[in-house]
Amino acid sequence: MNTIYQYTTLAAPAQAEFKDKGSRFLAFAWPVQSEAEIRQHVQTLREQHHKARHCCFSWRLGVDGNRYRANDDGEPAGSAGRPILGQIDSAAITDVLVVVIRYFGGTLLGVPRLIQAYKTATATAIATAEKIRLDVCQQLQLYCDYAHLSEAMRWCKQQQAQVLQQDLQQRCCLHVRIPLAQLENALAVLQQQRAIDVKLDN
Template identity: 30%
Template sequence: MSTSIDGYLSVEEPSVGHVKDRGSKFIAYLIPCKNEYSFKDQLDLVKLNEPNARHYCWAYRVNPESIFERSNDDGEPGNSAGTPILRALQSHELVDVACIVARYFGGTKLGIPGLIRAYGGSAKGACELATIMHSQITRDFKVDFSYDQISFVERLVRELNLEIIQREQESELKYVIRVNRSKLEQTLDQFEKNHLLRVTVVQH
């Protein structure tokens, strides 16, 4: 499992790794990627940036709460390109990322072991050059309450180290509060002890 219960590792911005072997060049683009649709856009951009490459092999890992991963050899021998790229992402425990490797053929066949080293090595190089960030898996919940309960709510927010991400003030107060996923249930319990509050989990 590549995520903790609350957090996961990703990248802040693209990075590039390079490998050269017997005339062939492998250029690996490591890119932030949230889903399959954004990946397709990134793949198109790499193809525009590297129009003369012979192969565009890739892998991605998305959805940190239930990781979904795919890889593709783009005409290279089976499991010689996409799989080693994916292994590089897995070994660095990265999620919400894609790695696309453009290969320029140098005239000499590298064999499957050589391809595995080159594709995996270029992806590894891009991972090692990346700026890694730790992202939190969070949940939001809404609290509706009257003005005479504001001190109680604000005190709980401070004590539990929560984040108020939205405030609405009308005839009553409405707060949307963010909490780490693993602490959601115990946090809700603390608020629901006060029966003058109406607490609901926000569905995304």
């Protein structure tokens, strides 16, 4: 299995609109990092568009792509959530939520046209969104005596490691995040600096 070192997501939220026979399909796309964040976005849209007939959505989280969900919200099975998810996957992006709000126009569209409408609205929103490539990162903890703190900080700078939190006592702990592509070489450098201990977060 190949190791993934980078992934693509949205740099900022985006939205688009598609109309068919009086029905309006409003697509909203967000970069997201957790299911809690997803629930909040969906709930907010439901409240803002409480007169809409349907609030369908799909999301995918994680670089391995194993966490996802597709919701039809009352539309015929497979006519909304799956087409939305399909467009997320076609764009090869992750850590993304797309919600499509449908205001019913009074005319039934039938499943094929529904699928096309949800696909088009989603694809347009994703196409207008700015994309960004991000590093897959590993979090770890560095431990050292205060006297060797400057060595640990210098290692962080050299290895492009971001310091997330510092616990500066007589025995210091740095919580850092490092690009996965750098990890092997960075750990090899650390092994030569016996004054610094390292623990990888799961």
